[in-house]
Amino acid sequence: MEWHSETWTNNKHVNSSHDGDSSAQKFADDLVQLGNGAITLDNQDGCVPMQRMGRIVKTQQKLKEVVFPNVSQHFFDYSWLRQRAILAPRNEDVSVMNKQLLQELPGSVQVYNSIDTTCDSNEAVNYPAEFLQTFKTSGVPSHTLELKIGAQIMFLRNLHPPSLCNGTRLCIKKLMPNII
Numbered sequence: 001m002e003w004h005s006e007t008w009t010n011n012k013h014v015n016s017s018h019d020g021d022s023s024a025q026k027f028a029d030d031l032v033q034l035g036n037g038a039i040t041l042d043n044q045d046g047c048v049p050m051q052r053m054g055r056i057v058k059t060q061q062k063l064k065e066v067v068f069p070n071v072s073q074h075f076f077d078y079s080w081l082r083q084r085a086i087l088a089p090r091n092e093d094v095s096v097m098n099k100q101l102l103q104e105l106p107g108s109v110q111v112y113n114s115i116d117t118t119c120d121s122n123e124a125v126n127y128p129a130e131f132l133q134t135f136k137t138s139g140v141p142s143h144t145l146e147l148k149i150g151a152q153i154m155f156l157r158n159l160h161p162p163s164l165c166n167g168t169r170l171c172i173k174k175l176m177p178n179i180i
Contacts, residue, residue, distance in 0.1 A: 027054055060097060072104050075150040078171060085169075091136060105148045110175040112145040147172055147180065 030053050033039050042049050050056055057063050064071075067084050074080045088094045102109070114133075133143040147153070155168040172180060 023054075060093070061100075064097060064101060068101060071101060072106060075105055076171075081152060081171065082169075095142070099146070102146060102148055102151055105150050107148045107150070109146045109148055112147065112180070114143045114145075147175060149173065149175060153180070 030039065034048060034053075039048055041047060055066070057066055063086065067086050068074075086094075086097060088097065136142060149172050151172050153170050153172060155164060155166055155170070158165040174180075
């Protein structure tokens with residue numbers, strides 16, 4: 001499987017300033033052309049040639065190295081982190097990459113487990129904790145959450161719109177037993 005990589009300074013506004021990063025501006029321009037149907041499709045399969053849209057890398061490891069070079073030295077530089085993201089089509093790929101990137105950060109891992117009990121003890125036999133912990137549903141965090149100070153996290157649910165809503169990226173500053 002090939003992986004596509006492009007560092008892009010502003011992932012919300014395609015036509016905004018890119019701080020002089022010509023590759024980011026080219027990528028933004030290509031996205032606009034793609035959206036307008038102005039990019040020539042590959043004659044064989046009717047797909048957009050990815051070489052035109054950015055750099056192709058062969059492995060997940062190379063993708064991480066290209067997008068997050070020397071992450072252990074830059075993880076507290078929020079402007080550097082803001083410019084980087086890896087999007088993947090499958091949650092299992094995201095989990096593997098997140099775990100590997102977390103290992104590169106200094107410090108110890110704090111493990112948080114979800115609540116695995118029911119409100120009504122009579123219902124506990126219908127939903128064993130072991131069964132509930134196996135769910136890997138999109139948009140729902142896994143049963144076990146491993147974090148380090150400095151790691152990036154993303155809100156999955158609106159907490160305080162418009163400032164803290166779905167998709168907001170944050171960096172962990174402090175980890176306590178029951179509070180992040």
